[in-house]
Amino acid sequence: MAENILSVNNLKVIFDNHTILNNISFDVKRDDTLAVLGPNGAGKTVLFRALLGLIPYEGKIEWAPNINIGYVPQKLSVGKDIPLTVAEFLQFKEKDMNKIYLVLEEVGFQKEAEHIHNDRRVLKTRIGALSGGELQRVLIAYALLGDPQVLLFDEPTTGIDVAGEETIYGLINKLQAKVDLTIIFISHEIQVVNQYAVNVLCLNREQISFGPPLKVIDKETLNKLYGGEVHLHVHNINVLHAGEHTHHHEC
Amino acid sequence: MNANIIFLLFVGALVGAASAYLGSFMVLKRMSLVGDALSHVALPGIAVALTFGINPMLGALVALLIATVGIWYLSDHTEVYPEALVGVFFTASLSLGLLITPEPELLEALFGNIDKIGLSDGVLTFAGAIIIFTVTYLISKKLLLGVISDDLAKSQGINISKINLIYLLMVALVVALGVKFLGTLLTGAMVIIPAASAKNIARGVKDFHFLAIFFGVLSSIVGILIARYFGISSGPAVVLTSVVLFIFSYIFKNK
Numbered sequence: 001m002a003e004n005i006l007s008v009n010n011l012k013v014i015f016d017n018h019t020i021l022n023n024i025s026f027d028v029k030r031d032d033t034l035a036v037l038g039p040n041g042a043g044k045t046v047l048f049r050a051l052l053g054l055i056p057y058e059g060k061i062e063w064a065p066n067i068n069i070g071y072v073p074q075k076l077s078v079g080k081d082i083p084l085t086v087a088e089f090l091q092f093k094e095k096d097m098n099k100i101y102l103v104l105e106e107v108g109f110q111k112e113a114e115h116i117h118n119d120r121r122v123l124k125t126r127i128g129a130l131s132g133g134e135l136q137r138v139l140i141a142y143a144l145l146g147d148p149q150v151l152l153f154d155e156p157t158t159g160i161d162v163a164g165e166e167t168i169y170g171l172i173n174k175l176q177a178k179v180d181l182t183i184i185f186i187s188h189e190i191q192v193v194n195q196y197a198v199n200v201l202c203l204n205r206e207q208i209s210f211g212p213p214l215k216v217i218d219k220e221t222l223n224k225l226y227g228g229e230v231h232l233h234v235h236n237i238n239v240l241h242a243g244e245h246t247h248h249h250e251c
Numbered sequence: 252m253n254a255n256i257i258f259l260l261f262v263g264a265l266v267g268a269a270s271a272y273l274g275s276f277m278v279l280k281r282m283s284l285v286g287d288a289l290s291h292v293a294l295p296g297i298a299v300a301l302t303f304g305i306n307p308m309l310g311a312l313v314a315l316l317i318a319t320v321g322i323w324y325l326s327d328h329t330e331v332y333p334e335a336l337v338g339v340f341f342t343a344s345l346s347l348g349l350l351i352t353p354e355p356e357l358l359e360a361l362f363g364n365i366d367k368i369g370l371s372d373g374v375l376t377f378a379g380a381i382i383i384f385t386v387t388y389l390i391s392k393k394l395l396l397g398v399i400s401d402d403l404a405k406s407q408g409i410n411i412s413k414i415n416l417i418y419l420l421m422v423a424l425v426v427a428l429g430v431k432f433l434g435t436l437l438t439g440a441m442v443i444i445p446a447a448s449a450k451n452i453a454r455g456v457k458d459f460h461f462l463a464i465f466f467g468v469l470s471s472i473v474g475i476l477i478a479r480y481f482g483i484s485s486g487p488a489v490v491l492t493s494v495v496l497f498i499f500s501y502i503f504k505n506k
Contacts, residue, residue, distance in 0.1 A: 049402065052402070052406045069406065071403060073402055076399050076400050077399065077400055077401065078398065082398075083449075083453040083455060084399070085455040085456070088456045092395070093407075124455075126454065142403075146407075
């Protein structure tokens with residue numbers, strides 16, 4: 001059995017006397033992929049900020065020793081007109097251009113490509129001129145530059161069109177194959193969680209369930225996650241049941 | 252050209268360069284008014300210094316340091332919006348300053364007087380500019396990363412609060428250097444305008460810093476020379492020169 005890279009016990013986060021997160025306990029094994037699923041305002045980003053040690057919390061968050069965490073934020077807090085090129089941004093972390101080229105290829109910017117934004121020429125582009133999908137890939141590249149053993153993705157596809165979304169998840173899928181790279185990503189899309197995650201943490205201020213997606217995402221969980229909206233997800237539930245059947249057969 | 256004007260141009264260029272370099276971060280941090288507001292805080296310090304016959308630059312510096320640490324502490328430890336804090340500090344100190352500045356020196360304190368710049372001021376400016384460039388350069392990466400994403404910077408173990416304090420202290424220092432030259436009302440302009448002009452046309456961050464410094468130095472030199480030639484006050488001449496450069500940069504941007 002693989003060792004735990006992260007162990008969270010009874011995590012509680014309070015802001016201004018409001019309990020934002022409560023009773024959160026889960027483990028992540030080295031090289032696994034964990035999804036954090038929940039509606040808006042469920043405290044998913046707060047959980048990430050606690051995991052990164054950016055905010056005070058109660059309870060225990062234990063990372064394996066000497067772990068290097070790469071964080072991919074949802075967006076940057078800059079205007080479109082910031083005079084900062086992709087190269088200058090990546091050089092905040094890495095001086096060696098060869099390493100930057102390697103990481104760029106890893107996130108899908110080829111050495112040479114027809115479209116100007118698909119290859120290394122992206123380095124000369126201003127950060128603000130990138131599309132949502134391109135910016136996400138650059139942010140992933142930035143996180144990868146530190147040779148992390150863990151990647152934290154905060155809703156990797158917010159504000160990205162469908163094609164861009166597929167590219168990003170394709171990329172996450174590719175990264176899963178990497179040796180010794182644990183991935184933790186936030187999502188509110190059940191299909192995505194089913195497809196990519198080994199385990200899912202269902203969150204709505206409190207921990208609703210934790211385990212393999214096909215086992216733990218059931219009608220009750222969805223009800224607790226999305227309340228009255230559950231009828232909107234009938235399609236998903238059907239898919240889910242079908243999935244569960246196959247699962248049982250396989251067993 | 253006599254030695255005195257060369258000396259004044261040199262001091263002016265140093266102030267222009269240092270304030271523009273700091274301003275280039277301020278424009279990105281979207282806190283453009285902080286420099287402006289801080290410059291007003293210098294007034295009570297100048298007043299006290301004048302009353303006791305000390306170099307007004309030092310008086311301004313002390314007042315600015317107190318205000319800077321105050322603003323930093325409150326914005327870090329309270330929920331009050333920093334811009335509101337700056338507004339309160341700024342109006343309070345301007346009022347206080349107007350009341351206690353000796354009347355004959357008031358105009359000079361508000362708008363500066365380049366003819367009053369002596370050798371000791373030149374030495375202070377030179378030392379101050381070296382400190383500003385060195386310290387700001389050393390924290391520039393962390394500062395920029397914090398501007399781009401606070402969480403990203405913190406996740407890399409950068410103490411953003413500390414970096415911001417160092418940065419604000421440098422702004423306080425540059426304002427103190429500028430008050431004799433441009434006065435408390437106009438020093439803020441030299442922090443913002445050259446940087447805003449540079450932002451209009453810079454493609455990358457290195458050009459951006461370079462162009463800001465270039466515009467700062469150019470505004471100071473051209474402004475001082477124009478003021479000399481027409482016998483007008485140098486502070487407004489320098490600021491208006493930088494505004495003209497801003498307009499050019501804006502036109503160039505839209506081409």
